[in-house]
Amino acid sequence: MDETKTPMGEAASGGGVNGCGTIGGETGGVAPCAPAPAPLPAPAPFSETELRSALYLPHRAIDLVLTERERWLATVAEQRRLPVLVLVMVVAGGAFAVPYGVVLGAARFWQIAALYFGSVLICFPSLHVFSAFLGVRVRLAQSFALALLISTVAAIFTFGFFPVLWFLSATMSHEASTGTLQGISIVLLTVSLVAGVVQLARCLRSESPLARARGLSLLMFFWQCLLLFITYRMGLELGIV
Amino acid sequence: MCRILASLVVCSAIYGFSLGLVHSLKFALRNLVKFPLLLVGTAAVCCIGYYLVARLLARDIRFWEVQRLTVELFRDLALLLASLSPVFLFLAFTLEQPNQDDLGEYPLFLGLNVVCIAVVGAAALIRQAVTLLERHLLWASRSVLVIGCWLALSLLVGSQGAWYLRPFCGVSTIDAPFVLGSEPDYQGATDFFQAVYQLFDPPPLDEGYQRSLGGHGSGGLEGAR
Numbered sequence: 393m394d395e396t397k398t399p400m401g402e403a404a405s406g407g408g409v410n411g412c413g414t415i416g417g418e419t420g421g422v423a424p425c426a427p428a429p430a431p432l433p434a435p436a437p438f439s440e441t442e443l444r445s446a447l448y449l450p451h452r453a454i455d456l457v458l459t460e461r462e463r464w465l466a467t468v469a470e471q472r473r474l475p476v477l478v479l480v481m482v483v484a485g486g487a488f489a490v491p492y493g494v495v496l497g498a499a500r501f502w503q504i505a506a507l508y509f510g511s512v513l514i515c516f517p518s519l520h521v522f523s524a525f526l527g528v529r530v531r532l533a534q535s536f537a538l539a540l541l542i543s544t545v546a547a548i549f550t551f552g553f554f555p556v557l558w559f560l561s562a563t564m565s566h567e568a569s570t571g572t573l574q575g576i577s578i579v580l581l582t583v584s585l586v587a588g589v590v591q592l593a594r595c596l597r598s599e600s601p602l603a604r605a606r607g608l609s610l611l612m613f614f615w616q617c618l619l620l621f622i623t624y625r626m627g628l629e630l631g632i633v
Numbered sequence: 634m635c636r637i638l639a640s641l642v643v644c645s646a647i648y649g650f651s652l653g654l655v656h657s658l659k660f661a662l663r664n665l666v667k668f669p670l671l672l673v674g675t676a677a678v679c680c681i682g683y684y685l686v687a688r689l690l691a692r693d694i695r696f697w698e699v700q701r702l703t704v705e706l707f708r709d710l711a712l713l714l715a716s717l718s719p720v721f722l723f724l725a726f727t728l729e730q731p732n733q734d735d736l737g738e739y740p741l742f743l744g745l746n747v748v749c750i751a752v753v754g755a756a757a758l759i760r761q762a763v764t765l766l767e768r769h770l771l772w773a774s775r776s777v778l779v780i781g782c783w784l785a786l787s788l789l790v791g792s793q794g795a796w797y798l799r800p801f802c803g804v805s806t807i808d809a810p811f812v813l814g815s816e817p818d819y820q821g822a823t824d825f826f827q828a829v830y831q832l833f834d835p836p837p838l839d840e841g842y843q844r845s846l847g848g849h850g851s852g853g854l855e856g857a858r
Contacts, residue, residue, distance in 0.1 A: 565815035
């Protein structure tokens with residue numbers, strides 16, 4: 393057997409690919425090679441249409457931020473339509489955070505958005521300055537998109553939890569259960585924030601050149617610690633914690 | 634989906650009926666509504682949360698697919714419990730009934746129900762974890778994580794829902810309204826989480842008991858939750 397067909401329909405001749413194809417025994421033939429895995433196509437950045445549709449289709453915004461993280465990262469890395477992506481994240485995050493705030497109290501509808509986005513805004517300058525100081529090659533808009541991912545994912549998760557909090561508050565007596573309800577709310581908000589941190593960590597584990605920028609992961613670790621602390625303090629200020 | 638939902642409602646109603654019959658036919662009939670309401674209500678309240686958790690951990694999963702999986706999970710639970718209904722019906726008719734002096738074999742009935750719900754719930758969860766694993770080629774650990782998150786969310790809502798809709802069964806010598814809602818129990822707890830907390834840090838009984846009597850005048854049956 394001199395050559396073998398790969399599943400891709402290409403003829404892989406003996407002797408070559410990946411160092412396999414050793415000379416056989418008596419027949420002097422060549423042992424078949426395992427076909428070289430086809431390289432995965434690089435994830436494409438989001439198109440203008442996709443980003444615009446996410447502005448008025450909430451489930452598309454969820455897909456964009458939660459599911460298609462390679463494409464999200466590609467959009468950030470290549471800085472293609474980055475302002476629109478940032479706009480989608482801000483709008484979606486703000487809108488998804490409102491119902492949970494309303495459950496806390498009608499006049500407090502803005503507080504969850506303020507909790508997450510406010511904390512990110514406070515911590516964002518430190519992220520950018522430190523990344524520049526440490527020589528991490530990340531541009532301002534890219535840093536902002538990375539930072540914003542945490543708050544957007546957290547806000548989306550509060551949207552998942554608002555029916556839970558509403559149900560609990562509707563079935564508990566307000567006089568006796570204020571403390572319990574607040575405790576549960578803190579747990580739900582913490583879980584949401586952790587989901588945001590996990591999502592960013594997963595993005596930074598990918599193969600994108602942006603994710604592989606030297607020192608970015610380490611910087612992000614310390615920055616997230618700072619962000620968690622500031623979010624806690626913000627929660628205290630807003631009377632959420 | 635509609636068929637799964639219908640079988641969930643029917644099976645949970647059957648189980649609820651057998652559970653309530655330990656008290657009276659009135660309680661059994663009430664459970665025809667209350668038990669399906671508990672399961673369907675829990676699934677409805679948690680549906681967005683289930684979806685977001687699944688989306689984070691298993692990317693190629695759609696909203697309706699998640700709803701189908703979770704409804705199937707509750708359906709399995711209800712179906713397995715319904716299959717045990719004859720056992721509980723038999724026990725309800727044959728156990729030593731409570732009287733003014735002691736609870737008879739009622740605690741045994743209650744304990745058996747709790748054990749069965751735990752075992753059956755675990756079986757339903759494992760089955761759905763395997764389904765998730767097969768359908769979406771998830772790693773086993775990730776399937777367990779998704780199902781574990783769903784379980785935590787369901788327990789958070791379902792336990793308080795069960796508290797609010799209590800009593801499902803009870804000591805037959807004491808009557809109670811359709812739902813006790815957030816009325817305090819004999820220790821003064823007005824919600825499930827407070828009641829669990831008070832297991833570890835019980836308040837003085839007299840104070841709580843007086844509050845219960847003074848506040849709403851409905852004593853007993855809290856043990857039946």
